[in-house]
């Protein structure tokens with residue numbers, strides 16, 4: 071049974087690929103290498119001892135997508151490919167909408183052509199915008215998004231709903247990720263952002279390696295226990311495992327379901343720094359800086375629905391996340 075994994079060499083995609091192979095799925099990957107490296111294919115294969123079939127290119131390329139569906143027996147699609155940097159999306163909105171919507175629309179068109187009607191879509195907690203409450207559940211309002219990246223993900227959720235309304239033989243799982251960090255325990259795959267990182271953990275890793283001098287903690291006057299921003303960090307391997315559970319569900323029944331993929335626990339920026347220092351024995355040089363525009367004080371998931379309906383629950387703790395993130399980064 072073949073699964074098409076778009077963006078399968080990226081940070082999340084590579085970890086999902088490993089879990090799929092470990093669970094005896096055949097994996098076909100399409101990746102345009104715009105934010106990933108070809109060598110990740112070999113690393114995935116080394117970890118699992120299994121092969122993936124790779125197509126290099128863009129999901130918006132109709133000819134290539136047609137070839138992929140023609141040459142393989144795709145049963146379901148896990149759609150991770152897309153641009154994902156919040157700040158960049160504010161600067162280049164047309165590119166973000168064109169890329170994220172264009173690739174998805176072409177994918178859906180080809181899926182319709184080949185009557186492949188099972189898809190898991192990588193969405194994000196940012197579809198909730200400024201959350202109505204700190205602990206967000208799936209009934210919270212979506213759409214009041216604060217940047218083009220989030221809006222593009224929200225729009226894709228709406229497109230999927232419309233497709234389902236038009237044809238209820240589709241089976242769709244929308245996974246709203248909170249803050250994925252960490253890496254596979256082998257230390258062979260992990261997050262390798264280009265340039266100066268925007269996100270907290272990649273920045274901490276650069277400071278730990280001495281590649282950047284100091285971390286700015288964006289605000290210490292929020293209404294949180296220590297004044298710094300609180301988020302729901304989730305180990306990328308836990309997140310990858312959620313896809314296996316979602317895949318089982320969409321194989322069994324038609325419908326469109328949405329799940330928060332988080333731990334349900336919020337940690338502050340200082341919690342992350344302190345845990346990182348403790349488990350890795352490395353001091354992180356940091357300073358308190360002004361708040362970052364657009365940040366909320368606190369946002370974490372209510373992950374109960376995923377546990378009840380998928381039987382999935384995050385298992386790794388904050389120490390595992392900090393240890394595994396460094397295990398990968400320290401070897402690079």
Ligand code: UFG
Pocket residue numbers: 154155156194195196247248249268269270271273285286287288289298299300301339362365
């Ligand atoms: N932070 C710092 N210093 C930094 C970077 C971040 O203090 O150098 C703080 C932020 O202010 C925030 C926390 O660390 O309080 C987490 O920030 P991130 O940038 O790591 O993550 P965000 O919660 O802002 O957003 C991330 C991704 C989105 C994703 C979202 C899901 O960037 O793509 O999580 O909620 F959609």
